[in-house]
Amino acid sequence: MQDPADEFAGLAADVARRAKAAGLTVAAAESLTSGAITSTLGAAPDASEWLRGGVIAYAEGVKREVLGVTADDITSAQCARELAVGVARLLGADAAVSVTGVGGPEPDDGEPAGSVYAAVAVRGDIRDAHFQFDGDPSEVVHQTVRAALELLRDALG
Numbered sequence: 204m205q206d207p208a209d210e211f212a213g214l215a216a217d218v219a220r221r222a223k224a225a226g227l228t229v230a231a232a233e234s235l236t237s238g239a240i241t242s243t244l245g246a247a248p249d250a251s252e253w254l255r256g257g258v259i260a261y262a263e264g265v266k267r268e269v270l271g272v273t274a275d276d277i278t279s280a281q282c283a284r285e286l287a288v289g290v291a292r293l294l295g296a297d298a299a300v301s302v303t304g305v306g307g308p309e310p311d312d313g314e315p316a317g318s319v320y321a322a323v324a325v326r327g328d329i330r331d332a333h334f335q336f337d338g339d340p341s342e343v344v345h346q347t348v349r350a351a352l353e354l355l356r357d358a359l360g
Contacts, residue, residue: 215247221359232297
C-alpha cells in the first residue's frame with residue numbers, strides 16, 4: 204500500500220484550491236480516524252490560510268461535551284452531522300468534515316465493523332454519507348480518510 208500522505212496529497216490539494224477559491228475556512232471532527240484527516244489537510248498547500256484545525260472526538264464525552272452531540276447513537280448519520288456543525292462552530296470555520304464509526308475488528312453500538320458515517324457542513328448546508336468498508340481497522344481508517352476528503356472536496360464545489 205502506498206504511503207497515505209502521498210496517496211491523499213492530491214485530494215488535500217484539491218480541497219486547498221477549492222477552499223481558497225471560495226474564501227472558506229475548514230475544520231474537521233474525527234472519531235475513528237484519530238486526527239488522520241486533519242493531518243492530511245495540514246500538509247496541503249497554504250493550509251495556514253484556510254485550515255482552522257481539528258478535534259479528535261474519540262471519547263463519547265468529547266463528542267457530547269465539546270462538540271454538542273445530542274444523538275442517542277454516536278455511530279449514526281445524526282452524530283456525524285452534529286460533529287460537523289459542532290466543530291465548525293467551535294473553531295469558527297465556514298466548512299467542516301466529520302467522521303464516526305466502527306473501525307473493527309468487532310461490531311460496536313449495533314453496527315458492523317467497517318460501518319462509517321461522515322458529514323460535511325458548508326455554511327449551513329449539511330450532507331452526510333454512510334459507508335461500509337471491508338478490511339482490518341487500519342484499512343477501514345485508510346478508506347475513511349479517502350472518503351471524507353472526497354466528500355469535503357465535492358462539497359466545496
